[in-house]
Amino acid sequence: MGGAWEWHQDYGYWYSNECLFPHMASCLVAIDRATTENGCLQVIKGSHHMGRIDHGKAGEQTGADMERVQEALKHLELVQCEMEPGSAFFFHCNLLHRSDANRSPNPRWSLICSYNAARNPCRGRLNHPAYEFLEKWPDSQIKTIGRRQLEMMTQHSD
Numbered sequence: 634m635g636g637a638w639e640w641h642q643d644y645g646y647w648y649s650n651e652c653l654f655p656h657m658a659s660c661l662v663a664i665d666r667a668t669t670e671n672g673c674l675q676v677i678k679g680s681h682h683m684g685r686i687d688h689g690k691a692g693e694q695t696g697a698d699m700e701r702v703q704e705a706l707k708h709l710e711l712v713q714c715e716m717e718p719g720s721a722f723f724f725h726c727n728l729l730h731r732s733d734a735n736r737s738p739n740p741r742w743s744l745i746c747s748y749n750a751a752r753n754p755c756r757g758r759l760n761h762p763a764y765e766f767l768e769k770w771p772d773s774q775i776k777t778i779g780r781r782q783l784e785m786m787t788q789h790s791d
Contacts, residue, residue, distance in 0.1 A: 639696030
C-alpha cells in the first residue's frame with residue numbers, strides 16, 4: 634500500500650546538494666491517522682546531536698550508515714510518531730528517521746515541508762538564497778483570485 638523509507642537524515646541529502654550548514658528543518662503534517670500499524674514515522678530521539686552521518690545506497694534508496702544507526706539505537710530511544718490528522722511534527726535536519734511500509738488497509742498520507750534558513754549558503758546555486766518576503770493576504774483574497782481564475786477559464790473555453 635505504501636512504501637518504506639530507510640533510516641536517513643534530511644541533511645544527508647541536502648549536504649549532497651551543497652548546502653553548507655545544517656540550518657534546516659522538516660515538518661511532517663499528518664493527513665491521515667498515522668499509526669505503528671500503517672508505518673508511521675519513527676525517529677531516534679536525540680540523534681540530531683550526532684551530527685551528519687555518511688549516507689550511501691540502501692537498496693533503491695539512499696540511507697544512513699547502518700553501523701552508526703545500530704550504535705545509536707543502543708544508546709538512544711526509538712520513538713514511534715503516531716499522529717492524528719492535522720497534527721504536525723517539526724524536526725532537525727540531522728534527526729535520524731524512517732518509516733515501515735504500510736501493509737494495513739488504512740491510508741497514511743502526509744505532507745512534508747522542508748525549511749532552509751535564509752542565511753544558509755548553498756554552493757553552485759545562483760543567487761541562493763533567493764528569498765522574497767511574502768505579502769500577507771486575508772482569507773477572502775483566495776475567493777477573489779479563484780473567481781478571477783474561473784472567469785478567465787470560462788472566457789477561454791468559449
